[in-house]
Amino acid sequence: MGELLRNSASFSIISNGLGCRYQSCSQSRGRNGVCSRRFRGCFFVGSVMKAYRRHVVQCRRNMVWMPVHQCAWFGHFRKKMSPLNFLFGSSRIVPKMVASIESEMDCEDDEENSLIQKGKEEFELDSLGQNLPPWGNLVVDESLDFEHTSTGQPAISSNGKDTVHDSKVHFLEERNEEELSRRVLMLSRSNKVRSALELCRSMKLSGLQPNAHACNSLLSCLLRNGRLDDALRTFEFIKTNELITGHTNSLILKAIADTQGCDAALAMFAELEGDHEQKKRFDVIVYNTALSICGRLNNWVETERLWRRIQQNGYSGTQVTYSLLVSIFVRCNQNELALDAYNEMIRNGLEPRDDTMHAMISACTKEEKWDLALSIFQKILNDGLKPNPVACNALINSLGKAGEVRLAFKIFDIMKSLGHTPDAFTWNSLLGALYRANQYADALDLFERIRKQSSLVNVHLYNTALMSCQKLGLWDRALQLLWQMEASGLLVATASYNLVISACETARKPKVALQVYDHMIHQKCVPDTFTHLSLIRSCIWGSLWAEVEEILNRVPENVSLYNAVIHGMCLKGKVESAKKLYMRMRKNGLKPDGKTRAFMLQNLRKDQFKVKRSSYHSR
Incomplete structure (x- = not known):
């Protein structure tokens, strides 16, 4: 330190694109051992520090002797500044010094040397004294961690990005915390990660603190740029300084879910919820974030628990809350819970979203509440929205199962008017509706229209048409449909042959049924118990007892077949x-x-x- 003050020196300060170079001229002894020196200063403007002299000023600067371990590059003696962890708690930060002082002038007279030496003895090494430098008191927190790390190699985080270790500290002329917080906010929104971090660190070093809004913006900026390690340190700093808000918790939970998995995020949420002090800063948005994480895992048990916790803590669920609840419960086939959540949403006066209403239609149809599904469908139309094809199909199918054929076809007409193209599920639902309503002839007419107009005819549609033929005893139509199935390349299963044989049974055509049975065996389709039962009943009604005996001897012994033959023989008098x-x-x-x-x-x-x-008559 004495070497610094004994020599005439010049140094440069670079900040905000401005360059300032000072050169000492003279020094004099001040009171309390303070050495006053006079400097001439030249300011240079521009990032390249162009040699343009704006003006020359003479100013007097009060210099204070500082401990050697707090200085950097004084004269020819270089001492690295101890890294001070002043912002992020457990993080280890190695700040770089901005200014450097180079010795340029020779020693002055012996009188100055003696004054400097005397002043040095009057000050202790670990004290800064009462006269502070213009940039304020640099306080060293002994409780913070220190790390001797080379400043030439910046630390790298686990994600491969430079961490906050390589940040700088700036002299802050502005002392208003709100203004500085606004600057942090603007830097974060502009994705100026390093600048925002440096400003926050400089504020902390100067005894200032950014507000919660600025901290949240910085945290969001770090996460946006993949700086998870720095974001976690910032989160700990926010918690320590009681700046945490619900938005802070939501940001960090989403980041943990994206990077470390949903289970880790839920574990972190449970830890935060268990902390009484942190739980005070919870809001419904934090619970919504946790619900969305549960939705990724389809964890309806944890979803229900969070729903109950929201109610117990006195929070009012939002539109997003109930939308998440309904969608998760419907996906997990917990339709009763979905109905309860929807009813609570309506009681609270919240307007359901489009996706919520579509999910509720699906839940209502599964629970056979077609009237509620129909009212929700009507509400979607009244709101000027467009129901999707899935909701239309679900409602048509539900109405068809309830026997509301007219309403089912009305929804079908609305579906076509909305521009949706009917698919195989749509046609099968309509055919099923007609079949359940005992309108078998109408079902066959609709099938013919579908077969001629669409290429979506599948085995299910053919089987529905065959069931209608069975009920009507149209064995010839059933045979025609069977040949069409085989000709179209569809895989004809045992159930389809059973329906044709059953149609022959209804029409009392046992010989045709036997021919279909032989064709079935030829097609290497394995008959089942229903095949043999229908065939036996058909042969019994046709009194083809030899064929019945042959069937019993051909197939493995089956109690159902013996019972059917015995019933038929008794009814026929045999x-x-x-x-x-x-x-x-x-x-x-x-x-x-x-x-x-x-x-x-x-x-x-x-x-x-x-x-x-x-015996009585014989007597």
């Missing part, structure tokens, strides 16, 4: 054959059903009565 088959059935360990036992008991009683009568 009691002896039924008794033999019954004995065969019991011998093979098959247990007859109640109807079969009733038939056998009835016929056994008749036989016993006949035996008694014959």
Whole structure:
């Protein structure tokens, strides 16, 4: 320090694009051991520091002896400034000094040397004294962490970006915290990450503090630019200084969910919620953020818990809150909870959003509440919105299951007027509605229109048409549809052949049913129990007993088939054959059903009565 004050010196300060170069002229002894020196100053304007002399001023500067470990590059003696963690708590920051002083002049006379040496002895090494320099008192917090790190190599965060370690500290002429906070806000909005960080650090070093709005903007800027490590340190600083708001918590929770996963974000939320002091700064927006994170995981259990917590803490859910609740519950097939959330939303006087109403239509149709679904659909139309095809299909299907055929076709007409193209689900819902309403002929007419106008005909549509043929006994139409299915390249399953055989059974066409059965085997389609039951009933009504016996011998023993044959034989008066088959059935360990036992008991009683009568007449 003595070497600095003994020599005439010049130094440069660079700030905000302005260059200022000072050169000492003389020095004199002040009171309290303060050395007053006179400087001539030249200001240079521009980022390249052009050599244009604006004016020359003479000014007097009061210089204070500072501890050596707090100075940097004084004269030829260089001492690195200890890194001071003054902003982000546990972070380790190595500030760079802006100004440097170079020794340029030779030593002055011995009188000045003696004054300087005497002044040096009067001041302690660790004290700055009462006379402060123009930039204020630089206070060293002994509780903060220190790290001896080379300033030539800036630290790198885990995401590969430069962290706040490489920031600088500036002399702040402005002392108004609101004005400085506004500057931090503008820098953050402009994505000037380094400048915003440097300004915040300079404010902290000067004993100033940015407001909550500026801190949130800085945090958002850091997250926007992928500076998660710096953002977490900033978040800890905000919490420590009680500047945290609901928006702060929402920002950091979203960042954790995006970078470390939704489980980590929910764990952080639980930790914040468990802290009584931090919970005071919660609002419904924070809970909305947590709900959206639960939605990513489809975690309806945690979603319901958060919903109850919102109610217990006295918060009023917003439109976004209920939209999240309804969509999550519907996706997780918790339709009752979705209905409860929607009803609570209406009670609170909130207007449901478009997506909420569409999700509610789906929930109502699954719970068979077609009247509520219809009213929501009408509200969408009244609001000037356009229901999507999924909502239209769900409502048509629900109305069809409820037997409201007229309303189903009315929704279909509205769907077409909105410009939506009917798909296979739409047609299947309409055909199903007609079939359930016992309008089988109308169903077949609609199927023919669909088949001619659309290429969306699938197995489900064919099967619905075959069921209508079965009810009407249109075996020839059923055969025609079966050939069309095979010709179109569709995979004809066992269920389709069963419907055709059943149509032949209804029409009392056992020989046609046997031909369909043989064709089915030829197509390598495996028949099931329903196939054999329909075929046996058809043969019984046609009195084709040899074919019935052949079927029983061909297929594995099945109690349902034996019961069906015994019933048919009894009804046709073939009691002896039924008794033999019954004995065969019991011998093979098959247990007859109640109807079969009733038939056998009835016929056994008749036989016993006949035996008694014959014995009485013989006497």
